Amino acid sequence: MDQNIKKENPFDRLFMNQEEQYSSLYTNLQNSRKIEEFKKYLRHELESNLTLEHPIFSELSRPTSVELLQLMVLQGYQLTKMFARYVAMLYYNCPVSKEFELDRMKLAANLYEEETGRLSKTTGHLQLMQRFARSIRLTEEELESATPQPETLDLINYRLELVSNPKTFHMGAAAVMIASEGQNLEKKNGKDRHQLLPDGLKLNDYDLAFFTVHAAEDVYHVRDGIELVAKLCQNQKMQEEAVQAIHQTCARFWRFYDGIQRVYKSKKTHPLI
Numbered sequence: 001m002d003q004n005i006k007k008e009n010p011f012d013r014l015f016m017n018q019e020e021q022y023s024s025l026y027t028n029l030q031n032s033r034k035i036e037e038f039k040k041y042l043r044h045e046l047e048s049n050l051t052l053e054h055p056i057f058s059e060l061s062r063p064t065s066v067e068l069l070q071l072m073v074l075q076g077y078q079l080t081k082m083f084a085r086y087v088a089m090l091y092y093n094c095p096v097s098k099e100f101e102l103d104r105m106k107l108a109a110n111l112y113e114e115e116t117g118r119l120s121k122t123t124g125h126l127q128l129m130q131r132f133a134r135s136i137r138l139t140e141e142e143l144e145s146a147t148p149q150p151e152t153l154d155l156i157n158y159r160l161e162l163v164s165n166p167k168t169f170h171m172g173a174a175a176v177m178i179a180s181e182g183q184n185l186e187k188k189n190g191k192d193r194h195q196l197l198p199d200g201l202k203l204n205d206y207d208l209a210f211f212t213v214h215a216a217e218d219v220y221h222v223r224d225g226i227e228l229v230a231k232l233c234q235n236q237k238m239q240e241e242a243v244q245a246i247h248q249t250c251a252r253f254w255r256f257y258d259g260i261q262r263v264y265k266s267k268k269t270h271p272l273i
C-alpha cells in the first residue's frame with residue numbers, strides 16, 4: 001500500500017491532544033465553509049448568465065410571432081432529443097462509490113422521468129415536446145425532418161463531449177445539471193418561459209405540460225447538480241473548470257437563440273427561402 005496515502009481513521013481523533021483536535025476541527029470547518037461558498041458561487045454564476053434576456057423573447061410575446069415560436073420549437077426539439085442521453089452518460093460516468101450513491105440514484109430517477117414521465121404523472125419528455133409542437137400547428141413530419149442550425153449543433157456537441165469523457169465529468173455535470181436544467185428556472189419580469197409565448201394561441205395546461213413539468217422539476221435537478229459538482233471538484237482547477245462549463249453552456253444557449261433569430265429574419269426578408 002502506498003505509504004503516502006494517509007487514510008483518515010475516525011478513531012485518530014481520540015489520540016490527538018486538545019490543540020491538535022481544535023486545529024483538525026478548524027480545517028474541517030474551513031473546508032465545509034469553502035464548499036458552501038462554492039455552491040453559492042455556482043448558483044450565482046448560473047443566475048448572472050441569464051438567456052431570457054435575449055431579444056428573441058421580447059419579439060416572441062407579440063401576437064404575430066407564431067412562426068418564430070415554431071422555429072424555436074423545431075430547434076428546441078433537437079436539444080430535447082439529446083437530453084436523456086446526457087443524463088444517461090452522466091449516470092454511466094458517475095463514480096461508483098458510497099459517497100456518490102445518492103447522486104447515482106438521482107441521475108437514474110432523472111433518466112426514468114425523462115423517458116417515462118411517471119414521476120410527474122405525465123409522459124416522456126420527448127412526447128411532451130411533440131405534444132406542444134402539435135398545439136402550435138407543427139406537423140410530425142416538420143418536427144422530424146428539421147435539422148439543427150450550426151449554433152444548435154454546437155450547443156449539442158459541447159455538452160455531449162463533456163458528459164462522454166470521464167475526465168470532464170465535473171464539467172459535464174455543471175453544463176447539463178446546472179446550466180442547462182437552470183434554463184427552465186429563469187423568469188423574465190416575473191414570468192416563466194412558457195408565459196412569454198405569443199398572445200392568442202389559446203394553449204391549455206395539457207399543451208404546456210413540457211414547460212410546467214420542467215419548471216417544477218428542474219428546481220431539484222439544479223440543486224442536485226450543485227451538490228454533485230461541489231463534491232466532485234476537489235481542487236481550485238476543477239472548480240474553475242466547472243464554472244467555465246456553466247459560462248460556456250449559457251453562452252451557447254445565447255448563440256442558439258441568435259441562430260433562430262437569424263433564420264427568422266431571413267425568412268421575413270425572403271419569404272420564399
Ligand SMILES: [Fe+2]
Nearest residue numbers: 083114125214
Ligand atoms: Fe426533460
